[in-house]
Amino acid sequence: MNTTISAHPYDLIVIGAGVSGLTLASRAAQSGHSVLVLEGENRVGGCIESWRPFDDFPVELGAHTAYNSYGALLTELEARAGLSGLLPREKAGYYFFEHGKTVSPLRRLSFLSLLIHLPFGLLRDKALVSVGAYYRRLFGVGNYQRLLAPAFAAVLSQTAEDYPAAWLFRKKPRVKTAPRKYSHTGGLQGLAEAMTTDLIVRTGTPALAISRTDTGYTVTTAQGELACRKLAIATPADVAGRLLADAHPDLARPISHIKMVDIETLAVVVRRDAVRLPKLAGLIGDTAPFFSVVSRDPLQHADYRAFTFHFRPDSLDAAQKRTVVAQVLAVAEDQFLALTEKTNRLPWLMVEHVRLAAQIDQHTRNLPLALVGNYLNGLSIGDCAERARREAERLMALSPSNESMD
Numbered sequence: 001m002n003t004t005i006s007a008h009p010y011d012l013i014v015i016g017a018g019v020s021g022l023t024l025a026s027r028a029a030q031s032g033h034s035v036l037v038l039e040g041e042n043r044v045g046g047c048i049e050s051w052r053p054f055d056d057f058p059v060e061l062g063a064h065t066a067y068n069s070y071g072a073l074l075t076e077l078e079a080r081a082g083l084s085g086l087l088p089r090e091k092a093g094y095y096f097f098e099h100g101k102t103v104s105p106l107r108r109l110s111f112l113s114l115l116i117h118l119p120f121g122l123l124r125d126k127a128l129v130s131v132g133a134y135y136r137r138l139f140g141v142g143n144y145q146r147l148l149a150p151a152f153a154a155v156l157s158q159t160a161e162d163y164p165a166a167w168l169f170r171k172k173p174r175v176k177t178a179p180r181k182y183s184h185t186g187g188l189q190g191l192a193e194a195m196t197t198d199l200i201v202r203t204g205t206p207a208l209a210i211s212r213t214d215t216g217y218t219v220t221t222a223q224g225e226l227a228c229r230k231l232a233i234a235t236p237a238d239v240a241g242r243l244l245a246d247a248h249p250d251l252a253r254p255i256s257h258i259k260m261v262d263i264e265t266l267a268v269v270v271r272r273d274a275v276r277l278p279k280l281a282g283l284i285g286d287t288a289p290f291f292s293v294v295s296r297d298p299l300q301h302a303d304y305r306a307f308t309f310h311f312r313p314d315s316l317d318a319a320q321k322r323t324v325v326a327q328v329l330a331v332a333e334d335q336f337l338a339l340t341e342k343t344n345r346l347p348w349l350m351v352e353h354v355r356l357a358a359q360i361d362q363h364t365r366n367l368p369l370a371l372v373g374n375y376l377n378g379l380s381i382g383d384c385a386e387r388a389r390r391e392a393e394r395l396m397a398l399s400p401s402n403e404s405m406d
């Protein structure tokens, strides 16, 4: 039998300690709410995971770059821990990898086709249009296929064809006190960890179920039940769908239909002098079995370089992946000083999900429930943080009288 393990209900429980959950929790805690964050894994960060094979040498297995246009994130980080831990990323380019060589993306661009298409393409509204449809018009079909489709797939770690154009590259004001592009002294996961300063976060505590009560919600964990007046679900879409199934089946159903994609990630560390590749931010896969290779070069180290390969799912086994890594880096496998693997998961987003997000907002408008995460406003850390801050503000503004439970 489950027992209630909190003496008093929390004002807010946040399920999931990725950037969405941490931003929302931070914003709500600042306004005086009693907030508890539950995280299923033994670390915070979610898609932000920094592998630390050697002292002082974090290597990103998921997200690698944050920008000073991520205002909601920076505001909360500044309030919790300050911005002094941010590490500027040095300039470095992205290249295509063709026949064993790095090739500039500009080599794949037809300027003539761009000139012909750009003026008409710019007139087109991005709302409710897919990336494929929008950028074919803007750049021309050839430019899209040769250059943009593989480059966007490298950015999103999945095919970008159906992704909503409105959710890619939004213009946001820049926070001038932060570097334009940055990581953190502990890797980006260090940034997520800094955001937990003065927050109550229980890691290793997955939420197993939620139910509605007269005064809010009950969250079931393996240790017992926790009561709260308001609830935020900040998990991946498939988990949110499962958690909502009993309490809000109307919300659960469409969310459960969002497909998830796996990205098979393999990262290696090599001696700096072992690799001849030029300094680079990353490689774009195109026809290769990987979407992208993310390099750690923008945060240079005297002794080592590290490369994170994001492989397409189910294309290679573990030994074949190591062979590809060795070929791309032109090193022998025994020159890998450290190696790790993980499976990243992302939602496969389409234009219809922009409509779904609007419907969810309509449904939750007066509920003490917030749904946040990378399936509701775009994949980037900045998009997640922006939605999380907005939803935190909506939850905080709810007065007891309009917290209707229908």
Ligand SMILES: Cc1cc2nc3c(=O)[nH]c(=O)nc-3n(C[C@H](O)[C@H](O)[C@H](O)COP(=O)(O)OP(=O)(O)OC[C@H]3O[C@@H](n4cnc5c(N)ncnc54)[C@H](O)[C@@H]3O)c2cc1C
Residues within 6 Å of the ligand: 015, 016, 017, 018, 019, 020, 021, 038, 039, 040, 041, 044, 045, 046, 047, 048, 061, 062, 063, 064, 065, 066, 157, 205, 206, 207, 208, 234, 235, 236, 239, 263, 310, 344, 345, 346, 372, 373, 374, 375, 378, 379, 380, 381, 382, 384
């Ligand atoms: C390979 C890769 C590269 C990327 N690169 C970039 C980049 O360079 N820049 C950028 O801006 N974005 C990047 N992104 C996207 C970005 O990192 C993510 O979309 C974003 O971090 C998602 O944050 P989130 O909090 O919404 O979800 P998540 O990070 O998925 O967090 C959800 C959290 O919920 C937890 N959870 C799940 N189930 C439960 C449960 N039952 N109970 C409690 N907790 C639970 C999970 O463990 C996780 O910690 C990248 C993503 C990937 C995968």
